[in-house]
Amino acid sequence: MSKFSADLLVRQGRLIDPANGTDALGDILIRQGKIVESRPNLPTPPDVPILMATGLVVAPGFIDIHTHLREPGYEHKETIQSGTAAAAAGGICAVAAMPNTNPPPDSSDHLQLALERAQTANVRYYPIACVTVARRGSGSLAPLEELAKLGAVAFSDDGDPVEDEALMRRALEIARDLDRPIFPHEEVKSLTTGGCMHAGEVNARLGVKGMPAAGEEEMVARDIELVRQTGGPLHIAHISTAGTAQLVRRAKADGLPVTCEVLPHHFVLTDCEVEHQGTAAKMSPPLREAADVDAMLTGLADGTIEVIATDHAPHTAAEKAQSLTQAPMGIVGLETAVGLTLTYLVDRVLSLQEAIARWTCHPARILRLPGGALTQGMPGDLTLLDLTREWEVVPAHFRSKSRNTPFAGYHLKGKAVATIVGGQIVYSELAA
Numbered sequence: 001m002s003k004f005s006a007d008l009l010v011r012q013g014r015l016i017d018p019a020n021g022t023d024a025l026g027d028i029l030i031r032q033g034k035i036v037e038s039r040p041n042l043p044t045p046p047d048v049p050i051l052m053a054t055g056l057v058v059a060p061g062f063i064d065i066h067t068h069l070r071e072p073g074y075e076h077k078e079t080i081q082s083g084t085a086a087a088a089a090g091g092i093c094a095v096a097a098m099p100n101t102n103p104p105p106d107s108s109d110h111l112q113l114a115l116e117r118a119q120t121a122n123v124r125y126y127p128i129a130c131v132t133v134a135r136r137g138s139g140s141l142a143p144l145e146e147l148a149k150l151g152a153v154a155f156s157d158d159g160d161p162v163e164d165e166a167l168m169r170r171a172l173e174i175a176r177d178l179d180r181p182i183f184p185h186e187e188v189k190s191l192t193t194g195g196c197m198h199a200g201e202v203n204a205r206l207g208v209k210g211m212p213a214a215g216e217e218e219m220v221a222r223d224i225e226l227v228r229q230t231g232g233p234l235h236i237a238h239i240s241t242a243g244t245a246q247l248v249r250r251a252k253a254d255g256l257p258v259t260c261e262v263l264p265h266h267f268v269l270t271d272c273e274v275e276h277q278g279t280a281a282k283m284s285p286p287l288r289e290a291a292d293v294d295a296m297l298t299g300l301a302d303g304t305i306e307v308i309a310t311d312h313a314p315h316t317a318a319e320k321a322q323s324l325t326q327a328p329m330g331i332v333g334l335e336t337a338v339g340l341t342l343t344y345l346v347d348r349v350l351s352l353q354e355a356i357a358r359w360t361c362h363p364a365r366i367l368r369l370p371g372g373a374l375t376q377g378m379p380g381d382l383t384l385l386d387l388t389r390e391w392e393v394v395p396a397h398f399r400s401k402s403r404n405t406p407f408a409g410y411h412l413k414g415k416a417v418a419t420i421v422g423g424q425i426v427y428s429e430l431a432a
C-alpha cells in the first residue's frame, strides 16, 4: 500500500465542511486515500477499517501553510520526520515548508534534495521555494518557473524580506503568470535591525532595542502597491499590527489579489509577555500591543485575515537560553495552534465553521492545494476535534524536537484527537 492511500470509514461524526457550508451528523468513506462518499448511515464495505467519531467534529484535514521544518541543514532543531510528527499530533494533515534551510530551495537541485528528504514526512509536505538566490533579498531571482514545475506551491524568502523592489516586482509578474503566490516576510531591515521585540513601552522599560510597527507596515504597503501594478498574487506572512490589517483590508476592498495570515500568538499575547517569559516570547514579527491583538481579532472576524498558520520555528533549549538580544527568533506552534484557535477564537470572534475555514478551504485556495473540503474525490484528509477536551500544554510531551513555546502550562479547551491523511490514521488519541 502506498503512502496516504488507505481505506477508512469514519462513523457518526459531526461533519463540518466550510467549503460546502455543511454541518451535519454522518459517516465518511475514504477509499485508496480519496473521499468517496459522506452521509448518515453509510453501509460498511467489507475489509474497510472503522473509526468511531461519536461526539467529535470531523473536519477537512487542517493545513498549516507556514512551517519551518529545518531540514536540510538544521536537524539539531527539527527534522522533516519530527516536525511532521508534531504536525500530526497537532491535527495538521499538510504543511507548506518555508525555505530557510541549508541549502535553501533556490535551485532545482536544492529543491530536489528537500523533496527527497520529505519522503520521511508523516503528513503531506508542500515545499515553498525561495524568491531570490540564497534568500538574499537582492542579487538575482531564483528560477521560479523551474521550481514551480518541481512542485513549489509558493515563493518566499521567509525569515527575511525581499528588500530589492525591482526583484519583488519581477517576482510578482512571474507569480501572476505561474498562478503561485509570493509569500513575503514583510520587514524593513533598516528599521528593525538589532531589535529583539516590539518597539513600545515594554522594550523601553527593559532597555532593549525595539522593532517598530512601521518596520512591518512600510514593506506591506510597498508590496501591495506592486500588486496593484503587476496583478501578481501576494499572500502576506504573519501579519501582526493594526496598521497592516488595515492595509490588507483596503487592498482586498480594491479587489487586489492580496491575502494574509495571522499566527495564534499574535491574537493571544502582547509584548508584556517578553517581560515575563524572555526569549520564549521572542519572535519576528514580535508580539505587539493590546490594540494590535484586538485588530487581529477584528481582522479575523471581518474576513480580512483568511488564514491561521503556525510559523512553527523550532530552536534548541541552548539556543533559546542565550540573552534576549542574542537568542534566535521564533517559537514552535504545530502542537498548540489548533487548541489556541478553539480556545481563543471559537464562539468569541468566529463561529466554529469560520475557524475551520481558516485552517482548511482558505489555505487550500490560496496555495492552490488539493483538499480543504469533504467533497467527493478530494484527498481523504480529516482532522477530528474534541471540542470538550480540556488539556494542559506540556512541552515535554511535544513530538517536535524543540520546546520553545510561550504557552507552557496553558489550559486549553478543544483539541485535535485524531489526524487522518489519505485514509491513514497518522495520529490518534481515540480508543482502538
Ligand SMILES: [Zn+2]
Residues within 6 Å of the ligand: 158, 159, 160, 185, 237, 238, 284, 285
Ligand atoms: Zn517570517
